[in-house]
Amino acid sequence: MPFAQPHLAAPSALLTDLYQLTMLQGYFDHDLQDTAVFEFFARKLPGCRHFYLAAGLEQVLDYLEQLRFTPAELDWLSRQGLFKPAFLDYLGRLRFDGEVHAMAEGTPFFADEPILRITAPLPQAQLIESRLINLLHLQTLIASKAARIVQVAAGKRLVDFGLRRAHGAEAGLLAARASYLAGFDATATVLAGAQFGVPLAGTMAHSFVQAHLDEAQAFAHFAHSLPAAVVLLIDTYDTEAAAQKVVELAPQLAQAGIDIQGVRIDSGDLGVHARLVRAILDRGGLSQVSLFASGNVDEYLIQRLVEEGAPIDGYGVGTHLATSSDAPALDCAYKLQEYAGTPRRKRSEGKATWPGRKQVYRRYDADGLCLGDTLTSVDDSAEGQALIQPVMRQGRRLQPSPTLPQVREHTRQQLASLPPALRALQPADAYPVCIAPALHTLAAAADGLSGLG
Amino acid sequence: MPFAQPHLAAPSALLTDLYQLTMLQGYFDHDLQDTAVFEFFARKLPGCRHFYLAAGLEQVLDYLEQLRFTPAELDWLSRQGLFKPAFLDYLGRLRFDGEVHAMAEGTPFFADEPILRITAPLPQAQLIESRLINLLHLQTLIASKAARIVQVAAGKRLVDFGLRRAHGAEAGLLAARASYLAGFDATATVLAGAQFGVPLAGTMAHSFVQAHLDEAQAFAHFAHSLPAAVVLLIDTYDTEAAAQKVVELAPQLAQAGIDIQGVRIDSGDLGVHARLVRAILDRGGLSQVSLFASGNVDEYLIQRLVEEGAPIDGYGVGTHLATSSDAPALDCAYKLQEYAGTPRRKRSEGKATWPGRKQVYRRYDADGLCLGDTLTSVDDSAEGQALIQPVMRQGRRLQPSPTLPQVREHTRQQLASLPPALRALQPADAYPVCIAPALHTLAAAADGLSGLG
Known part of the structure; x- marks a missing residue:
């Protein structure tokens, strides 16, 4: 039986990038408090990965439920000379009370497909970026590597020996979770x-x-x-x-x-x-x-x-x-896709994103093998199973999380549904992900809004 | 000013490999409580590293001072059915009261050179292996990568942006420390x-x-x-x-x-x-x-x-x-070098170690540039500066640790003392490390003791 209390304590709310706090000061001063929609996705897969395995959602939900600044942290921040007292008061009251939609842990995913969507007042959705990426990146990285090992091991017993060379305490602990999953x-x-x-x-x-x-x-x-x-x-x-x-x-x-x-x-x-x-x-x-x-x-x-x-x-x-040694990092991002009801889009060279709230539909053949995905707007529809589902509302889980053995069984079924070429180590054709016309339309509209149409 | 209290809490004593605890049960049952000497070193450098930079000692000393099992942890262990009650009582009383010798943080080092030596009763020296490697590996990894970036940046301002893709909370936090150092x-x-x-x-x-x-x-x-x-x-x-x-x-x-x-x-x-x-x-x-x-x-x-x-x-x-992306792990180890007064040596293929307590002597030319190192027994002597010095006795620091700015200044001087070819990114001849005859003699003696001479 696990401990009731986690023994690797939730890290401080200060485990974030400074720019999150400076941007929040700006949002506070200029009353940018409308609803924002951010999505987490991977930009592309390296040649040595035919799919990623979504993992880390459970720790993200824990983080969102526990997020708050302590008086000692606010006091320390005030002494940095960057932030105004009224803003720090506001920061002390800040909690995450938004929505989360996500793919279930253990679901394979591909380039451009969001595995998590945050819908919350802009400052909340912004503040959580650094730790949210940090958590989803790590476990997705390790689960994706572990899945490759599991696929070739032909049922041999596999034991994680990685703690000593994992990058720190949390990496060792969560690598054990992600590889078991x-x-x-x-x-x-x-x-x-x-x-x-x-x-x-x-x-x-x-x-x-x-x-x-x-x-x-x-x-x-x-x-x-x-x-x-x-x-x-x-x-x-x-x-x-x-x-x-x-x-x-x-x-x-x-x-x-x-x-x-x-x-x-x-x-x-x-x-x-x-x-x-x-x-x-x-x-x-x-x-x-x-x-x-x-x-x-x-x-x-x-x-x-x-x-x-x-x-x-x-x-x-x-x-x-x-360490996921052959690909120790994923090219992943958490990007603003909508603000105050209108889709937003970054057009930076080589890093342009698809705007708006998105859904991933996955089609299967009669034997249950994946045929391909459609990435489209939530306002659109497409054939197949909708992979992104609500998991948190008003900052609270909608239902108890699945147990780790349940996640592991879900993963086993999901891996079995992948085309055999994707489960092998040899180079394989990319899994087909179709960008629906609705997203192209939305992208053009977003460019028009930012004066770039 | 930093917080007085660390805000990423010391992880549980259970952050270790199971085999440390099973071996400790064996040491307890068979009264293997004599003094053991373990050393931490890197086996070899990858082509993309001409030197490593020692880092992480400070966190190791914190860990050793704080190490203890809580009643809740002992209770959980007892329910695993592997350990005997008398052993768990003993584990509850266990503290680290040994000695630590180490290279100063920020000192460049090379293959086979220990950067840390533990001298303590065998069970203590054994138990700490997993976390000690986990801590020294991570910061040495990041500091060594950061040093390469610093060397080519020609004085340009360098800022660590790594938190989101660092492997978890501790990796993000300690990467910031190691890169600043x-x-x-x-x-x-x-x-x-x-x-x-x-x-x-x-x-x-x-x-x-x-x-x-x-x-x-x-x-x-x-x-x-x-x-x-x-x-x-x-x-x-x-x-x-x-x-x-x-x-x-x-x-x-x-x-x-x-x-x-x-x-x-x-x-x-x-x-x-x-x-x-x-x-x-x-x-x-x-x-x-x-x-x-x-x-x-x-x-x-x-x-x-x-x-x-x-x-x-x-x-x-x-x-x-x-993530030290081009070399996300070091081939490092923490190995028993002496037990009960006699040198010990592992002879596993490709992983043989030099036995006994060792010292590293570094020679400099008239301009202060490093000429080469001699690795030898502590009972031997050699020309140059002895790099491994006592830092902890009876489980307590011998003096307050240097401040992080002091470590950073030491590192700057140390990097400046490296031959220019080692500071460049291009392939370079290996830095000369001489294994002294005294170590060859000791290795032969250790082989004789284990019946393999």
């Missing part, structure tokens, strides 16, 4: 078990072996101390010699009622060692002992090992997962 | 100002312009609201047209006693637009208005723009800085 089986990060109920897994480190002068004794000590979870790390000195020690140790442990569950290899050519170790274990009567591999593992290596038939039952994936 | 001038992340005293900078977003139907009115509103920091974003629609609007607005603002400090360009070919805009501003009598550029900026683009003589006075650097 995407189909990983467990994480080594204890706090993710406590906070989100992600199943935990772990073995031993080289230091445990090194602290003993005798490797076999290290194995015996570990097995007696953790009889419920005996996974022995066998590559500290000589992998195959250690596998033989495991074979020799097994009968003594069996007499004490202890089963060895698995061994882990963390270095060298994992496929070569796995074959040698599997043969040693099998010859020694330990065919039920599973073989777990780690060490610089990513989806390409797993795919190769799976294709080669390497006798590996599970993988620990660390750095490449937790 | 490495020579950046300011950050947009407000909390980094509050918590670390990093100078803040910010302009306006496109949404501020879009929320007005008239771009010039948006500029006027912003200037009147923030007269002390008028930097106007001019690329929402047509960059040069907006620059002309700035020229036309300036006299009205001057009558109200408001100076326009700068303009920002965030899209398109930054060099081309900068020239056009500079000419418009200069013709309009605004030669004192500075020109600030952002949008997918990294050290390669800055170097090119500087070399081309682009009239850009400063850069906002976001994603590439905050």
Whole structure:
């Protein structure tokens, strides 16, 4: 059971960019308090991603519900000499009481498709930009990487080992959540078990072996101390010699009622060692002992090992997962699409956006495979399932969030609905996303409004 | 002035890998409580890094001083069914009371050189591994990337814009600290100002312009609201047209006693637009208005723009800085080097380590340029300055930490001492690090101890 209280505390409302506060001063002074509509979307996908997986909505909703400035924070702001007292009073009263529409977590999405829409008075919708992007970007990044690993792992057990090289505490914690959501089986990060109920897994480190002068004794000590979870790390000195020690140790442990569950290899050519170790274990009567591999593992290596038939039952994936190493950032944005009832559009070179409130419709074939999407205005309609749904009104969730296992099951179904070419690592044609005529019309109208028609 | 209290709270002691706790159960059961020595180091540098910059020590020391399990955390652990009650009692009493030796933050370092050594009872030194790596890895990663940007920026103003695409809250906050330490001038992340005293900078977003139907009115509103920091974003629609609007607005603002400090360009070919805009501003009598550029900026683009003589006075650097996008992880480790008075060594393929407590000596020429390093045992001696010094004893800092401006000045001097080829972006010969004979002798002895000599 997770803790009732999150143990990575909600960060301060000051976790934002300075320009949000200076713009809010401007909005306050000039009474720009009408309803604004912002949408979060990705501009384009890198070649190494055929789809993104929406994730992070749950933490965004938590953030919006908890957002407020403390007296100490306001006092600190007042001492910066930039802001007027009346504005800071107003900031102290500010809460998020707007609407949120979003794609469900675990839904695949593509370039230009919004996964979240904020409808709120302009200052509220503006202030939240930095943290909202920060949260959606991180988990979408990791879930999208994890989904690739899950797709090639062919059912092998996958464990997140990423905490140490994740970028800070929150990245480690949320990478565990995002990878579990995407189909990983467990994480080594204890706090993710406590906070989100992600199943935990772990073995031993080289230091445990090194602290003993005798490797076999290290194995015996570990097995007696953790009889419920005996996974022995066998590559500290000589992998195959250690596998033989495991074979020799097994009968003594069996007499004490202890089963060895698995061994882990963390270095060298994992496929070569796995074959040698599997043969040693099998010859020694330990065919039920599973073989777990780690060490610089990513989806390409797993795919190769799976294709080669390497006798590996599970993988620990660390750095490449937790940093999304081949694409450590998404080209994503949160942009004003409508203000005071009229659509708005940025036309910056290479960064122009589609204006107005949008919906994504997804069409499926008779077997439930995705055929293509239509991106259009909410005032338009199109064939298919409407993916963006209301989740928050007046700053409160419309219903309790799905549990993490529910999100994970939704993700599993969603991934299964993707065309096979998109689920593979090889280059693939882009998934078809049609921009409806209604959006072209709206864009022309928005350009006219800003004197650029 | 920073807050007295950090506003990104210390994360739970459960922010660790499960195997740290299972190993601690083993150490507890089998009385492995002798003194252990672990060192943190990088295995190798990627081609796109000629040096690393040590950073994160300050947060590691905070972590060590605050480390403890709360009753709620112990209760949660007890319900996982893995740990024995006597062990959990012991865990509740556990504090870090060991020693720390380290390189000063802001010191360049190279492959195999430890930047931090922990000397403590084995369970303490083991438990802290995950979070210690997590903290040192992140800030060293970002400071090392930032140093490259600082080296090519030729004194142009550099501002961290990375919060939104940093990997979570802590990554955004600590990237601001690490980049300032490495020579950046300011950050947009407000909390980094509050918590670390990093100078803040910010302009306006496109949404501020879009929320007005008239771009010039948006500029006027912003200037009147923030007269002390008028930097106007001019690329929402047509960059040069907006620059002309700035020229036309300036006299009205001057009558109200408001100076326009700068303009920002965030899209398109930054060099081309900068020239056009500079000419418009200069013709309009605004030669004192500075020109600030952002949008997918990294050290390669800055170097090119500087070399081309682009009239850009400063850069906002976001994603590439905050994710260290070309090298989003360091190949670093924290390894047991000695236990119970004898050196230990891991011999895993491709991951073998040098055993024992080590020191790094750095030699300089008459002009203060680094000539090369010697890595050796602490019991050996070598020519040069010893870089690893005691910073904590019995779990308490030996002296107050240097202030962040002091660390920044130290870093500036350290970077200036690097050979010019290492400060450039072009491929360079590796910096010479000599492994002293004493370490080879120690390695042979450690192999003998583990039966592999």
